[in-house]
Amino acid sequence: MESDSDSGGSHVSATPPRNSKQPPKQFRPAPPPPLPLRQPPRAGSKTRNKTPTSSSAAAASRSNKPLEQPPLDRKNDDDAPAVYSAPLSNLPFQICYQNRPISSSSSSHSIEALPAGYFSKSASFSKIRRTSLNFESLDESCPPPPPPDSSTAVPAPKPNNNNIRKNINLIRAEAPPPPVKLRKCSGGSEGNFVKLNTNYKNKFLNRKGMRKSSSSYASNNRRLYRRSKRKLKADSEAAEAGGSLCDEEGLVTEITQQKAENGGELIEEAVSAARGEPSDENLVRLLSLMYGYSSFRNGQLEAIRMVLDGKSAMLVLPTGAGKSLCYQIPAVILPGITLVVSPLVALMIDQLKQLPAAIQGGLFCSSQTPQEVEETTKLLQQRAIKVLFVSPERFLNADFLSVLSSIHVSLLVVDEAHCISEWSHNFRPSYMRLRASLLRAKLSIGCILAMTATATTTTLNAVMSALDIPSTNLIQKEQLRDNLQLSVSFSKNRQVS
Ligand SMILES: Nc1ncnc2c1ncn2[C@@H]1O[C@H](COP(=O)(O)OP(=O)(O)OP(=O)(O)O)[C@@H](O)[C@H]1O
Numbered sequence: 001m002e003s004d005s006d007s008g009g010s011h012v013s014a015t016p017p018r019n020s021k022q023p024p025k026q027f028r029p030a031p032p033p034p035l036p037l038r039q040p041p042r043a044g045s046k047t048r049n050k051t052p053t054s055s056s057a058a059a060a061s062r063s064n065k066p067l068e069q070p071p072l073d074r075k076n077d078d079d080a081p082a083v084y085s086a087p088l089s090n091l092p093f094q095i096c097y098q099n100r101p102i103s104s105s106s107s108s109h110s111i112e113a114l115p116a117g118y119f120s121k122s123a124s125f126s127k128i129r130r131t132s133l134n135f136e137s138l139d140e141s142c143p144p145p146p147p148p149d150s151s152t153a154v155p156a157p158k159p160n161n162n163n164i165r166k167n168i169n170l171i172r173a174e175a176p177p178p179p180v181k182l183r184k185c186s187g188g189s190e191g192n193f194v195k196l197n198t199n200y201k202n203k204f205l206n207r208k209g210m211r212k213s214s215s216s217y218a219s220n221n222r223r224l225y226r227r228s229k230r231k232l233k234a235d236s237e238a239a240e241a242g243g244s245l246c247d248e249e250g251l252v253t254e255i256t257q258q259k260a261e262n263g264g265e266l267i268e269e270a271v272s273a274a275r276g277e278p279s280d281e282n283l284v285r286l287l288s289l290m291y292g293y294s295s296f297r298n299g300q301l302e303a304i305r306m307v308l309d310g311k312s313a314m315l316v317l318p319t320g321a322g323k324s325l326c327y328q329i330p331a332v333i334l335p336g337i338t339l340v341v342s343p344l345v346a347l348m349i350d351q352l353k354q355l356p357a358a359i360q361g362g363l364f365c366s367s368q369t370p371q372e373v374e375e376t377t378k379l380l381q382q383r384a385i386k387v388l389f390v391s392p393e394r395f396l397n398a399d400f401l402s403v404l405s406s407i408h409v410s411l412l413v414v415d416e417a418h419c420i421s422e423w424s425h426n427f428r429p430s431y432m433r434l435r436a437s438l439l440r441a442k443l444s445i446g447c448i449l450a451m452t453a454t455a456t457t458t459t460l461n462a463v464m465s466a467l468d469i470p471s472t473n474l475i476q477k478e479q480l481r482d483n484l485q486l487s488v489s490f491s492k493n494r495q496v497s
Pocket residue numbers: 293294295296297300317318319320321322323324325453
């Protein structure tokens with residue numbers, strides 16, 4: 001089966017804080033004012049007596065190109081270093097000028113040798129690696145400064161090791177600064193947040209701005225996928241062996257086989273009871289057996305009941321409100337599989353890991369090897385998978401569609417459904433393929449559950465119309481968070497003097 005391509009792209013973003021202060025601009029000499037120039041008439045062209053228009057002058061000024069300038073005296077330019085360096089040579093640090101050759105005493109990594117723009121003007125902790133702050137250890141690894149040129153150098157005072165300033169700022173003290181990897185900041189105003197990437201700009205570029213090879217792009221996903229697979233395997237082995245295991249987060253999970261077996265039987269009973277009669281009581285029982293929760297949260301039961309009735313629904317619940325449970329419980333009750341469309345490989349893996357033990361899950365993603373895809377396909381055909389996670393790009397894959405055509409899909413879940421709408425902040429073109437008409441025609445999918453935490457009315461209308469969800473089937477709940485407080489206080493009018 002061919003693999004899809006862009007399920008690993010990161011588009012989830014946080015809004016960067018707006019800094020009202022513009023970062024200071026790099027100094028550039030002001031361009032000379034545009035001179036009115038008369039273009040000489042071209043040979044063979046119609047000669048019209050044209051006065052210089054303001055647009056041509058404006059174009060010239062836009063390009064910052066002086067129209068006429070006396071030729072520069074190159075000789076003077078060559079002499080320039082002496083002019084600059086003489087008054088500053090006695091300083092205890094070295095200053096390098098842009099466009100000037102870096103002196104041999106500068107390390108290739110020295111900070112002052114870097115061109116302007118390497119440092120973000122906004123405070124950004126992520127731009128400089130932590131190791132650069134470990135002055136003690138790095139100081140030892142730094143090579144000693146090269147001997148000064150005996151002809152020009154003023155005899156330097158013997159360095160007093162106790163007084164050497166180890167704090168490295170932009171100005172270098174005696175020792176060359178430790179190697180730091182710096183990323184060039186393009187605009188300087190991005191802040192420390194993940195930038196919104198709605199139009200795929202730079203998506204396939206690496207840090208150096210070079211085009212990422214598809215193999216390096218896929219290898220990240222592959223590593224993520226393999227790691228999660230290893231963890232799932234270790235978990236299941238530990239579950240089989242019984243006892244306790246220490247998971248990635250350092251939490252110790254007690255697993256007793258006896259308990260799991262008894263729980264499994266009880267869950268099976270509760271599932272068949274809910275299949276026979278999906279009453280509130282039966283669903284709450286299933287909830288407590290599968291998850292250990294005693295009651296549903298706002299909107300959950302409503303969504304589950306709608307899906308169990310075979311009605312498509314649009315679920316809008318805040319982040320962390322428990323949307324996943326709204327498809328997981330129907331997934332164990334419904335006869336066919338539940339297909340979950342998710343925009344990111346990382347999200348798929350996360351959701352796969354969060355599935356309760358009673359639900360067998362699988363995924364198709366671009367980072368899988370052909371063997372892994374084959375293995376998942378086999379499990380799918382054996383009805384051993386109840387919840388299958390896929391990216392929207394999968395719906396272009398003919399092999400995938402042919403495999404699914406022989407499998408009963410009871411429910412299609414569109415996670416982060418706002419990506420369908422062009423009006424959403426996270427529009428994803430591949431989500432556009434998720435149209436009810438196409439899904440019905442190709443996969444005979446009758447019931448769709450669209451889920452999102454954030455959508456405007458326009459976005460919701462667009463999503464619901466694309467997926468054929470009636471307006472009466474919108475479940476939208478606000479959640480007041482206990483840990484948030486809003487207070488209003490009155491203060492006296494202040495007099496402005
Ligand atoms: N009825 C419930 N009672 C108590 N906890 C619950 C309940 N339903 C879900 N949770 C818990 O709430 C947490 C968040 O759930 P979940 O990840 O499904 O949220 P979500 O709405 O899908 O979030 P996101 O928008 O980030 O995908 C999970 O730990 C889940 O177990």
